[in-house]
Amino acid sequence: MTPDPDDELLDQLLRETFNDFELPPASRVWTGIEGHLAAMPPGTRPLPLRWLLPVVALVGVGAGWLLPRPANRDSTPKTVVRSPAAGLVVPPRRETLVNSAPVGGKAMEASIAKVRESTQGTVGRHGRAVVPAPRQRVLPAAASAVVLPAAAISAARPDSVPLLVLPANADVVVPGYTVATPLPDSVSVPENGAFASSAVADATLLAYAGEERNIAVTQPTFVHKEGSRERRLGYRVPMHRTAEKGRGFRRHMAFLTRRLQHIFGPRRSRTNSQSNF
Amino acid sequence: MPASSDFDALLARCRRHEPAAQRALYAHYAGRMLGVARRYAHSLPEAEDILQDAFIKVFTHLGEFRSEGSLEGWIRRIVVTTAINHWQSGKLRRQSQVELLDSTTEPSVSPSALAQLNVREVLNLIEQLPDGCRMVLLLYAVDGYSHSEVSELLGIQESTSKAQLSKARKQLLLLYQQHNNFIRL
Numbered sequence: 255m256t257p258d259p260d261d262e263l264l265d266q267l268l269r270e271t272f273n274d275f276e277l278p279p280a281s282r283v284w285t286g287i288e289g290h291l292a293a294m295p296p297g298t299r300p301l302p303l304r305w306l307l308p309v310v311a312l313v314g315v316g317a318g319w320l321l322p323r324p325a326n327r328d329s330t331p332k333t334v335v336r337s338p339a340a341g342l343v344v345p346p347r348r349e350t351l352v353n354s355a356p357v358g359g360k361a362m363e364a365s366i367a368k369v370r371e372s373t374q375g376t377v378g379r380h381g382r383a384v385v386p387a388p389r390q391r392v393l394p395a396a397a398s399a400v401v402l403p404a405a406a407i408s409a410a411r412p413d414s415v416p417l418l419v420l421p422a423n424a425d426v427v428v429p430g431y432t433v434a435t436p437l438p439d440s441v442s443v444p445e446n447g448a449f450a451s452s453a454v455a456d457a458t459l460l461a462y463a464g465e466e467r468n469i470a471v472t473q474p475t476f477v478h479k480e481g482s483r484e485r486r487l488g489y490r491v492p493m494h495r496t497a498e499k500g501r502g503f504r505r506h507m508a509f510l511t512r513r514l515q516h517i518f519g520p521r522r523s524r525t526n527s528q529s530n531f
Numbered sequence: 532m533p534a535s536s537d538f539d540a541l542l543a544r545c546r547r548h549e550p551a552a553q554r555a556l557y558a559h560y561a562g563r564m565l566g567v568a569r570r571y572a573h574s575l576p577e578a579e580d581i582l583q584d585a586f587i588k589v590f591t592h593l594g595e596f597r598s599e600g601s602l603e604g605w606i607r608r609i610v611v612t613t614a615i616n617h618w619q620s621g622k623l624r625r626q627s628q629v630e631l632l633d634s635t636t637e638p639s640v641s642p643s644a645l646a647q648l649n650v651r652e653v654l655n656l657i658e659q660l661p662d663g664c665r666m667v668l669l670l671y672a673v674d675g676y677s678h679s680e681v682s683e684l685l686g687i688q689e690s691t692s693k694a695q696l697s698k699a700r701k702q703l704l705l706l707y708q709q710h711n712n713f714i715r716l
Binding site for chain 2: 260261263264265267268269271272275276277278279280282283284286287288290291294
């Protein structure tokens with residue numbers, strides 16, 4: 255639609271007429287403006303969203319960092335002691351006994367003393383624990399390995415009860431039992447003759463004769479040496495599921511914390527390859 | 532118009548609510564804005580009320596001005612919007628309705644004849660228009676709003692805005708013709 259030139263001319267004339275139209279305002283106008291501005295509350299600054307969101311994120315991450323870690327669950331002392339009637343007595347750890355004393359009181363201490371007395375009968379002449387070993391392969395759990403010479407194994411009597419000779423302070427793993435004790439870096443095995451003439455010469459490794467090559471194997475660590483955490487068979491320790499690390503908000507915060515550790519942590523490669531359970 | 536750097540400093544001081552800077556900004560634009568308000572008002576006191584309310588809005592919302600356009604255009608839009616709000620709220624509604632001239636009569640004068648009038652005489656003619664026609668004529672012809680903007684500001688249809696504009700032009704010429712005949716007589 256083409257505009258009418260007369261209409262355009264009229265509009266142009268009106269614009270030119272009012273283009274420089276000015277009027278001097280009365281002084282009361284500014285007085286009114288000043289009064290209104292003075293009556294208004296002092297400038298309310300708008301929320302600095304540019305800074306508020308990062309600060310909220312930082313506070314959230316900090317709060318998540320300070321939340322109790324789910325790893326602390328395992329620090330609760332758990333004592334597994336079987337009665338001597340079951341055929342095997344395992345002395346609990348000293349620190350476990352100390353920690354559990356307030357719980358059980360004197361009754362618990364008496365029970366522990368009884369257990370220790372019965373345990374003495376199973377200790378060998380050289381202060382080594384003699385534990386009947388079942389068919390299950392029993393190997394020390396520490397990083398060190400028990401290396402037995404093949405000659406010593408072949409000298410064992412085939413008709414004897416299979417026994418496993420381990421140092422007294424070694425970790426002994428039996429089905430249904432787990433005892434965490436310090437393990438020396440190496441275990442010395444006497445020479446052939448001494449081995450046969452000793453009181454523990456009955457201990458035979460016949461059951462492992464066919465697996466002599468496999469004895470000198472370093473098994474995965476069962477007992478964590480760090481802190482007071484230890485593995486008990488009576489408790490299921492999650493090893494692969496992150497969902498066990500918490501529920502709801504704590505779980506999300508743990509995940510976020512791990513991600514941040516992975517990104518900003520100095521030991522990035524370690525964090526990446528090994529989850530911190 | 533002060534230099535750009537000085538003007539920016541003045542704006543920054545106004546945003547910090549410094550009274551001296553606000554006074555300087557008001558003194559710079561008050562005359563022109565009162566002229567804008569006067570077109571939409573029926574009297575000077577009414578225009579001054581519009582100007583006061585408009586500058587209160589300016590100083591309150593100055594932080595929202597992004598310097599993408601001119602500050603004068605921004606203030607002008609505030610003044611126009613404030614004037615329309617005043618009119619819509621009934622403050623500027625005239626009690627007596629304007630008697631329209633016979634719309635069937637075609638004006639015999641050319642629009643160029645209005646060039647002989649000064650601003651006071653043109654303003655006097657515009658004030659005799661009905662409010663709807665006057666608002667549409669001022670918004671579209673003088674302040675450069677489009678029909679869609681006019682319809683949005685006044686809450687009317689675009690077709691209504693166009694019809695009102697056409698009627699306002701015709702009535703303005705008839706008023707000028709009547710005024711001119713009266714002077715000749």
